[in-house]
Amino acid sequence: MTPNGNGELDAVYDNDLPKGAPPRRSRRGLVILLLVVILLAIAVYSGIHGRIEAEHVLAQTTEASAVPTVSAVHPDVGAPNEELVLPGSTQAITDTPIYARTAGYLKRWTSDIGAHVKKGDLLAEIDTPEVDEQLRQMRADLETAQANLKLADLTAKRNEDLLKTRSIATQERDNAVGAQAAAKANVASKQADVARLERMQSYEKVYAPFDGIITARNTDIGALIDAGANSAARELFHLSAIDRIRVFVSVPEAYSRAVHPGDKAKVTLDEFPGEAFQGILARTSNAIDPASRSLLVEIDVDNADGRLLPGAYAFVHLSLAKPMKSVTLPSNALIFRKEGIRVAVIHDGKADLVPIVIGRDYGDRIEVVSGLQATDDVILDPSDSLITGTAVRTEAPAPVGAPK
Structure with a gap:
């Protein structure tokens, strides 16, 4: 080994390695490459895992937001309804309007509103000049018919006597008898007309039909009274017992x-x-x-x-003969469907539309006599689209002391 430089020193080191072994520089590159690959794999895995986790969280959030949050209450238990x-x-036990039976003008009235009257008391009097004139004429016609009947009776009796002596023909006697019968029928007809007009004249006086109190007077002196012949009759008085x-x-x-x-x-x-x-x-x-x-x-x-x-x-x-157990709940819990009145009750996190029977209506609260228990969770302000089986989430109660 010589200290001439790194190249020579490395050459000496490389020469010292056994035969067939890779050079030290190649081994270091492989290690670095392996580390880079591992770091890239970790980065890719972290990115994919983060995205999957984010998608999972998004799916959970979307699913949770799709479940409506509702407010629920328990029905209040009412005491037995003994009353x-x-x-x-x-x-009034008897209540009737009083109308006129004849046409004319009101001549006078005797009882005003609030007056206590007895059955048969005179209430008003009507002036009927047309009816009076018709009655006079009909009575004169009756007298004429009675005179004709008297003459027909005499003629029939005379002809009957003459027939016995054969002084007249049978036909003449029969004609006289027929005239007598026609005269009788005419008299009866005139008598009926006179009786009808006398009844119409008696209707000039209006009497109370029962004991009671005058609660209305709809006419006054001089008013035209129409008995309903030409138009709808107008009520004169109203009497109540x-x-x-x-x-x-x-x-x-x-x-x-x-x-x-x-x-x-x-x-x-x-x-x-x-x-x-x-x-x-x-x-x-x-x-x-x-x-x-x-x-x-x-x-x-x-x-x-x-x-x-x-x-x-x-x-x-x-x-009530039998006390009835009932509960009350806010009126905004009712659901009106074509099948009838329903309320939405929460069972196992899902809405269940339950039919109920309504008792009394207190305005902001409704009495339910059948279909609900005091332990039921009833949804307030249910949406129109709510159906049985819809998943719902109950709104958490506000903490004590929290501002409303």
């Missing part, structure tokens, strides 16, 4: 089997706070109204003191 309170309206009051209320179909005629009921009104009027369930319509899905019920209440007025808004308290 059902429903809105109703009051009506309020010694008993009928209260009509619509009972939801779910409670229709719990009400029966003869049951007791209470009626309350806002103008009588803290006071209840006792009534009896008189009758039901025995049919469910397909539009409102309710049963029409009539409650009769004694009103001898006249405190209750027809047309008032009232609340009817019905005692």
Whole structure:
């Protein structure tokens, strides 16, 4: 070995290597090349793995965002409904308009609104000059017909006597008898006309058909009264009997089997706070109204003191024979489909559209008497496209103290 330079020293080293072994410079190049290949493989692997991981994360994010996030609530458990309170309206036990039966001009009236009248009391009087004139003429025609009948009777009797002596022919006797029969028929016809006009004349006076209160007067002195011959008749008075009051209320179909005629009921009104009027369930319509899905019920209440007025808004308290368990939930949880009312309940992370039976409507909340349990998770504000089997994610509740 000589210190002349790196080349000579390397030559000496290379000469020292055994025969068949690669030179030291070649081995170092192979190592460097191998390291470069390994580094390139690691870089390629890292790039491919990073891209695959990013695509996987993107797929998971896309799938997660496709699942709608919904808000869910549990229905509130209501107490047993031992009493059902429903809105109703009051009506008089008997209520009728009063019309004129003859045409003319109103001569006078005797009762105004609010007047208490008895059956048969005079309410108004109508001046009917045309009817009076027709009656006078018809009575004169009746007298003429009666005179003709008297003459026909005498003629028929005389001809009957003459026929016995063969003084006249049988034909003449028969003619006299026929004239007598025609005269009788004419008298009967005139009598019927006179009776009809006398009835029309009696309609000049308008009487109360039952005991009650005048609630409307739609005419005045001198007004033209048309009995409906040329146009629709106009109501003169309106009469109501309020010694008993009928209260009509619509009972939801779910409670229709719990009400029966003869049951007791209470009626309350806002103008009588803290006071209840006792009534009896008189009758039901025995049919469910397909539009409102309710049963029409009539409650009769004694009103001898006249405190209750027809047309008032009232609340009817019905005692149910069998208490019914129910739950309430917000009204924005309802889904209206052609099959009926549904709510969306979450089962195993998926929506399930469940049919329900509605009880009372409280405005912002709805009573459900069948189809839901208190432990069900009901979706609020469900979308119109929501169907059974749709995957949903429940919105996490806000932490305590978080701003709303």
